[in-house]
Amino acid sequence: MTTMRTAPARRSTRGALIALLTGAGLVLTPLTAQAAAPDTAAVAAAPAAASSTAAQVAVDSALAQLGDPYVWAGAGPNSFDCSGLTQYAYKAAGISLPHSSKSQSTMGTHVAKADLKPGDLVFFYSPVSHVGMYIGNGQMVHAPTAGSVVKIVNVDAMSGYNTARRLA
Numbered sequence: 001m002t003t004m005r006t007a008p009a010r011r012s013t014r015g016a017l018i019a020l021l022t023g024a025g026l027v028l029t030p031l032t033a034q035a036a037a038p039d040t041a042a043v044a045a046a047p048a049a050a051s052s053t054a055a056q057v058a059v060d061s062a063l064a065q066l067g068d069p070y071v072w073a074g075a076g077p078n079s080f081d082c083s084g085l086t087q088y089a090y091k092a093a094g095i096s097l098p099h100s101s102k103s104q105s106t107m108g109t110h111v112a113k114a115d116l117k118p119g120d121l122v123f124f125y126s127p128v129s130h131v132g133m134y135i136g137n138g139q140m141v142h143a144p145t146a147g148s149v150v151k152i153v154n155v156d157a158m159s160g161y162n163t164a165r166r167l168a
Contacts, residue, residue, distance in 0.1 A: 048118055048136040054093040054168035055119025061092035062133045062141045065150045070143045075099055080143040080150055082131050086121055089133060095167055101131040108167040116155075116164055125160040134164065 050056035065088070068079055075084035083104055087097045097104050104121060105128040111120050116134045124130040132142030134155065143150045155161070 050118040051166055052119070052168040054090075054095060055117070055166075057093035058086075058089040058095070058168070059118045059133065059135055059141075062086070062089035062150075063135065065089075066141070066152070068143075068150045070146055070148050070150070072146065073099075074143070082143045085141070085143045085150060086131050086133055090167060093168065097167075102128045104131055105163060105165060108165040111164040111166045113155075113161065113164060117166070119168060120164050120166050122155055122164045123162045124158055126162055128162055130158075130160075132158070 050059055062085060065076070065080060065085060068076075070081060071079035072081050073084065074080045076088040080088065083097075083099050083101045086104060087099050090097050097107060101123060105123045108121070111117075116122070118134060118136045120134040122132050122134050122140055124132075130142070132140035132153075132155070134140050135152065138154050138156065139152050140155050140158075141150065141152050144153075
């Protein structure tokens with residue numbers, strides 16, 4: 001699947017289609033996802049199963065934002081900061097999150113790094129000041145920093161891993 005930047009109206013239609021398909025019990029699993037950024041990794045062909053349908057909807061929603069710019073305090077639909085991206089993605093799945101990585105790190109249940117599943121939130125630094133969404137195969141989608149875009153990186157490529165939480 002190649003992800004392209006789309007106009008807000010098209011994005012809204014795509015979101016409605018995702019909600020319709022997942023509501024019908026179909027799980028959308030991207031085979032590959034790439035942003036326009038050259039350093040974005042591709043998702044492996046056989047991603048792990050999400051922990052729930054809601055988690056899969058959140059993953060699909062986050063991946064649909066690849067290439068959108070980082071903007072501090074951005075919560076979509078066209079720009080994001082790290083916690084705004086995870087908040088936006090889980091909102092698409094019907095789960096409300098605060099717009100703060102530190103606050104999000106107290107939600108749901110703790111997950112060991114070795115037990116991560118797509119949709120789990122991964123947190124970095126102490127105190128927590130960054131969040132990404134695990135998408136499988138050791139990778140996460142996140143909005144990294146000013147001047148960058150929503151992209152996929154290897155979780156282990158990030159320094160300062162702190163904890164992970166499962167919301168759904």
